Amino acid sequence: MSWIQVILIAGLLVAGLLAWLVLRNKLFGRLFFIVQFVMGVVFVLWPDLTTQLANLIGIGRGTDFLLYLLILFVYFSGMCILAKFRQIERRQTLLIRQLALRGAVKLGGAKNVSL
């Protein structure tokens, strides 16, 4: 095993662990990251495999095959994060709204209004 393989696999392990922590409850997300992780390890250990797979589906070089996969993964990951952001933003809005409603006051001398 070459040094670069050790470094890459260590990196994959850390990334995989982080992803696992973030996506503990969603089956699809979990499977996605597991597949991504396993493929990463396999390609690091057997680099020639990428070229064989690439030829199988009509792509010339293994690096191109990896590049296409990478684009798909990055895009999918980005969409997941965006969806999560929007969900968090929605919850934050509800929380802030409750705070605002509870803090509602009638100005001009009158007392607090309670809902």
Place this chain on the structure above:
Amino acid sequence: MKNVYVVIPSYNEGETLRRTVESLLPCGYEIVVVDDGSREDPRDMLADLPIHYLRHPINLGQGAALQTGMDYAKAQGAEAVIHFDADGQHDKNDIPQFLTTLEAGADVVIGSRFLRESDLAQVPKGKRLVLRCARVVNGIFTGMWLTDAHNGFRALGRKALEAIDLTENRMAHATEIMSQIRAAKLTVKEVPVTIRYTDYSQAKGQKWTNSLNILIDLILNKIM
């Protein structure tokens, strides 16, 4: 019509907010100011005015502030809610025609700058073009073809208040509200309004590039 609540979302408006509120007070409506996390809390500046005051601790956007105001008005037993801009571009004298249209049976009444030549003449040329495009986008997304796409001057009756729940915090709420009106099968009427374009409201108002942001918000809302 009794129990009319005028909801004014406000963000960093300063003195203009006070002037807008003062001009509305003689009309006798309940006034709800929702401060959307302005840098300086305008509460002290409004302290002597008989209004309802709510504040978001952080800035969320105009759509979120409107929904907070509507939730409040609903809990207070409002029969109608008017959306009114803080920057002084809406005319309080237009409010009675909104209310009579509600009384005549509409669930939602929306102001339009495109019903009278004189109102349209007030709209800057570039803005007219953006609004015409926005009308098409709105039509495609919501299936409702109104004459004016993004008019913030609206009135909602009780039935609409129960049905509308804005989740678009920023400006895309103007299109979202149309989708929800259609989904809930509410009846909509348009009334002509005059919008005053002052230097202040122009500077505060939306730049045309933001319409692209609105479009992206809408697409995202459709898919996730």
